[in-house]
Amino acid sequence: MSEFELDGRIDRDSSLVKKLDLCQLRIQNDSRWPWLVMVPERAGMMEIFDLSPADQARLLAEVTSVGAALKQATGATKINIAAIGNIVRQLHVHVIARFEGDANWPGPVWGFGQAVPYADADQKKIFLNRLVEALS
Incomplete structure (x- = not known):
């Protein structure tokens, strides 16, 4: 293997926020939305059903926990969760905080405009501290 x-x-x-039991929790370098990416640390996985049943359950638990923490940390209107992977085939799950009136609300974030990297390191750090605290 x-x-x-x-x-x-x-x-x-993206950059690593922290390692969970199964997934790397990463922040997408696009400041338009609080956008997280979760990557199960299992080789060769492309689809959720490629994971063992135990890892599928762990993924659901971690995605649920991260989604709830993201909502708490941001006060988002809606949390979008998706495992699309048409371009990047490695299994990964997007967890994105959306707000009424954000860039492209209520449309999808994929393919909309150009990413806007975090220019303010303190802004990113404050957000990640709130997120990690909400995950505790």
């Missing part, structure tokens, strides 16, 4: 290796595109477009 091969070792887990993070897809280079995910690595390039």
